[in-house]
Each structure stands twice: as structure tokens, then as C-alpha cells.
Amino acid sequence: MRADNFGHKLVAWYKQYHRKLPWRETRDPYRIWLSEIILQQTRVAQGYPYYEKFVAQYPDVRSLAAASEKEVLHLWQGLGYYSRARNMHATAKIICDEHGGRFPGSYQELLRLKGIGDYTASAIASFAFNEQASVVDGNVFRVLARYYGIYEDISSPASRKIFREAAAAAMPAGQAALFNQAIMEFGALQCVPVSPKCEVCPVNDSCYAYHHKKQNVLPVKIKKLKIKQRPIHYLVITAKGRIAMKERKDKDIWRGLYDFYSVEAESVGDWSGFLPEELSGLRPELSSGPFKHILTHQRLSISYWVSELPELRKLPEELQWYTPEQIKDLPKPLPVNIYLKDFFVTL
Ligand code: SF4
Secondary structure, eight states: OOOSSHHHHHHHHHHHHOOOOGGGSOOOHHHHHHHHHHHTTSOHHHHHHHHHHHHHHOOSHHHHHHSOHHHHHHHHTTSOOTHHHHHHHHHHHHHHHHHTTOOOSSHHHHHTSTTOOHHHHHHHHHHHHOOSOOOOOHHHHHHHHHHHTOOSBTTSTTHHHHHHHHHHHHSOTTOHHHHHHHHHHHHHHTSOSSSOOGGGOTTGGGOHHHHHTOTTTOSBOOOOOOOEEEEEEEEEEEETTEEEEEEOOSSSTTTTOEEOEEEESSOOTTSTTTOOGGGTTOOOEEEEEEEEEEOSSEEEEEEEEEEEESSOOOOOTTEEEEOHHHHHTSOOOHHHHHHIIIIIOOO
């Protein structure tokens, strides 16, 4: 890698232009960890209020570990990628049970914790303890690939080592926390994916992509996501002001959240072939949809059907009757929450 003062220039840029964010004002590893988990696959503007809510409700790792998974998922509701919340909660318990509620103080020790990977361990080790550990996220890949002209495929796990080494070589001694924050912020604000601000960039005199006009080519990302289409039909069964709902327990999207009886099929017709014995005889009516809901690897197309019963009746084992008050406290997938708010009950 070129030996130049790239790292120092990024740090100088950061000091002048960075956004003031609460997790940058702290060296508390718990809060840093919380912000990193929330900000994975989430924009700062969307993640900010969730960070504030979590810090207010669970000010330290012990209070998070003491909460139930249901409470944690409820607070997380709307942020998506719910496995993040489940893993975060599980890791909080491990930190309390096995480490006396204290975060380990080094990259290697953090990495040994279940639920903390390379990226998060580097972030906590450098931001909280100023350890010389390089943080490599999407922003960092982009900045390094463009500046140094690295053509390795960023979606290949093997290339991570190359980028980590490039970041480590650029990091000014003793400034791990500042440099890591700086390069991530630089990718988020200056060297952005589309139309990077090259003309006013403090490192444009030595940037490979700028001089070779390769900003649109770098970073290289070869892997294509396989998108799965899923037509989902929800059956909303109501009786005496209650609604039948179930917890999603399978290894699938939204595990641990609550939704309605559902069938995945292109068409359900009059539902006669799709109902278990306990629900036989129901004549559901289409209430609304189909609505598109987009996840990273999946395109959901969701329709809502309603069946109103005169009396409460025995339900299949997976379903239970809930009052609107109880439903309010259940963690629910975003589309279900929107449906309940817009079409059914005011929660
Ligand atoms: S000159 Fe352009 S491509 Fe190079 S680092 Fe600066 S913003 Fe990124």
C-alpha cells in the first residue's frame, strides 16, 4: 500500500465535518455495541430514535439481559432484521452470566463472545479502548477500493483481509478510534456510492479512482442476491372483539414476532383447501392487499382476509385469542402492525 498521509487527512477532515451523534460522545462499550447493532443495515436517521429508546429503557447491559425477549423485540419493532435484536439480547445475557456484566477489553476477547463478529469486535475495541483494530464496513470498503485502486470483490470473504490490511496501514498510530470513525464517516458523507464529491475531496490529489475515472467501477461487488418471491395470505379471525394470533416459531423471517394464521400460495380461492380442521367452515373475505413488502432477499406480497365469528371457538394449537390491549404489547412484523393500525383496531 502507498505510504502517504491519507489517514491523517481523513482524521483532519473528520474533525471538521463529522456529524454529532450520541454514540460518538461515549466510550461506554455497551452503548457503542448497541449503536453498532442498530446501525447494521439501518440508516442513521432511522436508527437514531431506536438507540435513544434502548438507552433510556436499558441503560446498561445488565438491564438489557434482565428483559424478556418479547420486550426487546417489542422495542425493536419496525427496525427489521429481528435476528439482530435476538442475538443482541442473547449476547447481553452471556456478558452478564460469563463476564460479570463487563465487556471484555480487547478485540481478541470480544471476538470470542457469541454474537460478536469481526466488525463489531473491531468497533468496540477501537472506539471504547482505542485498540489498533481496523473496522471494515461498506463505507470503508468503498473508500479504500477507490483511493488505493483495489479491484478485489468486496463480497468475497477472502478480500476482507486485504481491506483490513489496507485500513491498518493507513491508520495513524494511537488514533484508532478517530481514524475508524473518520473513514466510516468519510464514506457516508464524502465518498458516497453515487456521485462522490471528488472535486472538493481532501485526498483527490492521490486518489486512484479520481485520476483514472473509476469511481463508478470501484468497489467491485460480484455476488448477486437471489431474490425470493413469497405470496402470503393472512387470515384475520375475530370474535367478540378478540383476534386470533400466533407466535412465529419457525426458522424464518420474523421469528419471535406475532402474526395471523397464514398460507403461502399464489391463490387461496375460497380457502377450503387451506384450513385445518378447527377452522373448517370459515368463509374468509378479502379485506385488503396484496401489498408489497421488500426484505433484503425476499419480496413479500401480502393479502389480508377476514373472518368474523359470532363466538370464541377452539383454535388450532398455534393460535390464541388476544384482546386489542394484549396485541398492543405483542412484538409484530411491520406490515402486520400497519394493517392492524389502518384497517382493524386502533392500537
Ligand atoms: S477523490 Fe472521489 S473517489 Fe477519491 S476518495 Fe475522494 S471522494 Fe472518493
